[in-house]
Amino acid sequence: MNHTQSHDLFTRALELIPGGVNSPVRAFKSVGGEPFFAQRAEGAYLQDVDGNRYIDYVGSWGPMIAGHAHPKVLAAVEKTMRDGLSFGVPNALEVTMAEAITAIVPSCEMVRMVNSGTEATLSAIRVARGATGRNRIVKFEGCYHGHGDSFLVKAGSGVMTLGLPNSPGVPSALADLTMTIAYNDFDAATNLFDEIGGEIAGLIIEPIVGNANCILPRDGYLQHLRELCTKHGALLIFDEVMTGFRVALGGAQQRYGITPDLSTFGKIIGGGMPVGAYGGRRDLMAQVAPSGPIYQAGTLSGNPVAMAAGLATLELIQAPGFHDALERTTNVLCDGLEQAAREAGIAFHTTRAPGMFGLYFREGPVETFEDAKASDTARFNRFFHAMLERGVYLAPSAFEAGFVSSAHGEAEIARTIEAARESFATL
Numbered sequence: 293m294n295h296t297q298s299h300d301l302f303t304r305a306l307e308l309i310p311g312g313v314n315s316p317v318r319a320f321k322s323v324g325g326e327p328f329f330a331q332r333a334e335g336a337y338l339q340d341v342d343g344n345r346y347i348d349y350v351g352s353w354g355p356m357i358a359g360h361a362h363p364k365v366l367a368a369v370e371k372t373m374r375d376g377l378s379f380g381v382p383n384a385l386e387v388t389m390a391e392a393i394t395a396i397v398p399s400c401e402m403v404r405m406v407n408s409g410t411e412a413t414l415s416a417i418r419v420a421r422g423a424t425g426r427n428r429i430v431k432f433e434g435c436y437h438g439h440g441d442s443f444l445v446k447a448g449s450g451v452m453t454l455g456l457p458n459s460p461g462v463p464s465a466l467a468d469l470t471m472t473i474a475y476n477d478f479d480a481a482t483n484l485f486d487e488i489g490g491e492i493a494g495l496i497i498e499p500i501v502g503n504a505n506c507i508l509p510r511d512g513y514l515q516h517l518r519e520l521c522t523k524h525g526a527l528l529i530f531d532e533v534m535t536g537f538r539v540a541l542g543g544a545q546q547r548y549g550i551t552p553d554l555s556t557f558g559k560i561i562g563g564g565m566p567v568g569a570y571g572g573r574r575d576l577m578a579q580v581a582p583s584g585p586i587y588q589a590g591t592l593s594g595n596p597v598a599m600a601a602g603l604a605t606l607e608l609i610q611a612p613g614f615h616d617a618l619e620r621t622t623n624v625l626c627d628g629l630e631q632a633a634r635e636a637g638i639a640f641h642t643t644r645a646p647g648m649f650g651l652y653f654r655e656g657p658v659e660t661f662e663d664a665k666a667s668d669t670a671r672f673n674r675f676f677h678a679m680l681e682r683g684v685y686l687a688p689s690a691f692e693a694g695f696v697s698s699a700h701g702e703a704e705i706a707r708t709i710e711a712a713r714e715s716f717a718t719l
C-alpha cells in the first residue's frame with residue numbers, strides 16, 4: 293500500500309499538534325508505525341488520502357453503529373443545518389432528544405446534553421458529590437471515563453498505552469479521592485465499602501469494559517455493586533458512553549437488568565457529531581442548575597445539528613431486530629477469527645457483546661484486567677499491521693474494543709476472516 297500523502301500530512305502535523313494527533317490513541321504509538329489520514333468513509337469502509345480502502349472496525353470509536361455516512365443521518369444533518377448551526381437558546385430537537393433517551397433508558401428520568409463523554413462523566417460525579425455531600429469516587433482498573441482529573445487514575449487504553457499509571461497535572465489531593473479496585477472482584481468491592489462506604493459519593497463503572505479490550509461482567513457482579521451502593525448510600529453510575537444503545541437498545545443496564553442511579557452516554561447519540569449526555573433519577577438530576585445548585589453548562593450543548601444526527605441514528609437502531617442482527621454479525625466475525633487462529637495453531641481468544649468485541653493473543657477465558665494484560669501485545673501489533681496491509685482496520689491498540697456496525701455485511705465479514713487467516717499465517 294502507498295501511504296505517501298498520509299506520511300506527508302503526519303510530518304506536518306507532528307510539527308504543530310502534540311504527537312501529530314488530536315487524541316492520543318490515533319497516533320499508532322502502541323502498534324508502531326504511522327497513522328493513515330482519512331479522506332472519506334461510507335458504510336463499513338474508510339478510505340485514506342492515498343486512496344486505500346479499509347473495512348473499519350473502529351467506527352470512529354463507537355458512534356458509527358449504522359455505518360459511516362448513512363444517507364438518513366446525512367439528510368437529517370443537511371436539513372437541520374440550513375436553519376442555522378447553533379442558536380444559544382433552546383430548540384425543539386433538544387426536547388425530542390430528551391424524550392428519546394428517557395423513553396429508551398427508563399433509569400434516566402431526566403437528562404442533560406453535553407458535548408463529549410468526558411463532560412458527561414465529570415458532570416455525573418459532580419452530581420454524585422453534590423447530592424451525597426461526600427467526596428470519594430470508586431472506579432475500576434482498566435476502565436476509562438474520559439480525561440477528567442478524577443478519572444485519570446489507572447485509566448485503561450489510552451493512558452495505559454503510554455505506560456502512565458496517572459497523568460502528570462492531576463493534583464494528588466484530587467487523585468487521592470479516587471479509589472480504584474479490580475473489576476469483577478466481588479470481595480474487593482465488598483471490602484472497600486465495608487471500610488469507607490460512608491464516604492463514597494459514587495461508584496462509576498463501564499458495565500462492559502471496552503477500554504481494557506472487552507471484558508464482560510461475571511454473573512451477578514453488577515447486581516452485587518448495585519446492592520453495595522444501595523446499602524451504603526453511594527450512587528451507582530453506569531458509564532454507557534460505549535455500551536449505550538449498542539449492546540442492547542437500552543444499553544448494558546437493559547442487557548443485565550440493573551438500574552443505576554446515574555448514567556452517562558456519548559458516541560451513538562451524536563451519530564458522529566460531538567455529543568455526550570448524563571441522566572438518571574429525577575431527584576438527583578433536579579439538583580442540576582438552574583433547577584438546583586449543582587452547576588454545569590455548555591455554549592454548544594444540545595447543538596441542533598448534533599441532535600439531528602443523533603436522533604436519526606437512534607431512529608435507525610430502533611428498527612426491529614437491529615441489535616439481534618448486530619449480535620449475529622459480531623458472533624460470525626469472532627467465531628471465524630477463532631477458527632482461523634486454531635487452524636494456524638495460534639493461542640487466541642475473543643470476547644464479545646452485540647456490536648463490540650475483544651481480541652486476545654492468549655487462551656481464554658479473559659475475565660479480569662490482569663487476564664487482558666496477559667495477552668501477547670507484540671503479537672497483536674504484528675497482527676494489526678498484517679490486517680491493515682490487507683485492508684482491515686482494527687483498533688490500533690491491544691486494549692481497545694472493536695466495533696461492528698449494521699453496515700458490516702456477510703461479504704465484509706468473510707473478507708475480514710480471510711485476511712485474518714493470511715495474517716495469522718505470517719505471525
Ligand code: PLP
Pocket residue numbers: 353408409410411413436437438439498502503531532533534558559568
Ligand atoms: N467513557 C467511556 C466508557 C469511553 O469509552 C469514553 C471514550 O472513549 C469516554 C467516557 C470519553 O468520551 P469522549 O472521548 O467523548 O470524551
